[in-house]
Amino acid sequence: MDRLIYTAMTGALHTMTQQATVAHNLANASTTGYRSQTDAFRAVPVFGDGLPTRAFVLDATTGADFAPGIVNETGRALDVAIEGEGWIAVQLEDGKEAYTRHGNLQLDANGVLMTRQGFEVKGDTGAIAIPPESRVTIAKDGTVSVLPSDPKITAVSIIGRIKLVNPPAAQLIKGDDGLFRLRGGGEVPADPDVVLVDRALEGSNVNVISEMVKMISLARQYDMQIKILESAQQNAQQASEIMVLRG
Structure with missing residues (x-):
């Protein structure tokens, strides 16, 4: 019984x-x-x-x-979505690396590129800081470029590249904060094959x-x-x- x-x-x-x-x-x-x-x-x-x-x-x-979600155009310069497989690398407060597909990015008070949740977006050489009064463009490979707000100036400056990774799904675990991490800890090298869609966001799956x-x-x-x-x-x-x- x-x-x-x-x-x-x-x-x-x-x-x-x-x-x-x-x-x-x-x-x-x-x-x-x-x-x-x-x-x-x-x-x-x-x-x-x-x-x-x-x-x-x-x-x-x-x-x-x-499984990927539906990608919708937004027209916002700091919105990015990942086409196919891949992740955006972010740096946590403790210095560790985590991964997200939430591409609704923003700038903090110092012009540093952040996620909406307040996590710093990692670049190839560290944080990506946007100069004030600049127009931002993000290329498919994650390259971040800026133009001065003055329309007479057409010189483009590359200030960094978003770290894009593509670790095997079996190696990832989801945290309570919604971010993904490697099961054994550590970091994943950047993957040049990961492609971004600019001015767009990926919806929930x-x-x-x-x-x-x-x-x-x-x-x-x-x-x-x-x-x-x-x-x-x-x-x-x-x-x-x-x-x-x-x-």
């Missing part, structure tokens, strides 16, 4: 966890460059005296969906219809597991009554 309770109890618990993942994906359906989170159930044996035949049901985060269907399916699974617990309780009560009568 307790085997049934173990399975149904943990199944119901982690079904709620998966519902939270689905809700998080739906909440980010319009977030630029968002990669939907994926997870799955797995069985884990319970260790201990008298428990070798029991098993828990656990929710395991299997990673993220790396969340399939809203699929996530809604999954939410309904998980709700039914939860109801089924609760019914199993209720059946186990009824069986236990009936067994106790039988034992009393026989006693």
Whole structure:
């Protein structure tokens, strides 16, 4: 009897966890460059005296969906999207490197190129600082060029190049901040084959219809597991009554 309770109890618990993942994906359906989170159930044996035949049901985060989102033109000079595979490298406050496809860039008070989340965009030689009163253009290879605001001056100055990388998806893990990092830490060398689309942004890759269907399916699974617990309780009560009568 307790085997049934173990399975149904943990199944119901982690079904709620998966519902939270689905809700998080739906909440980010319009977030630029968002990669939907994926997870799955797995069985884990319970260790201990008298428990070798029991098993828990656990929710395991299997990673993220790396399918590209739809690229939409914005006309904004600091908006970039990645065409196909690849990532934009950013530097965290602790100096470590992370990766994003959120190309809605901006300048801080010092003119340093940043993401909307406040992370510094890495360049080939460090931070990319834009001179004041300049017009910015970003090329397909990540090269950042500026023109003075004076239309009479046509000299273009190259001030840096955004670090674009393309590590294998299996080596990446998603953090709570939405950024991706290498599983073992460290940094990835720049990949010259990664291509940017300027004045455009990549949308989320969340399939809203699929996530809604999954939410309904998980709700039914939860109801089924609760019914199993209720059946186990009824069986236990009936067994106790039988034992009393026989006693």
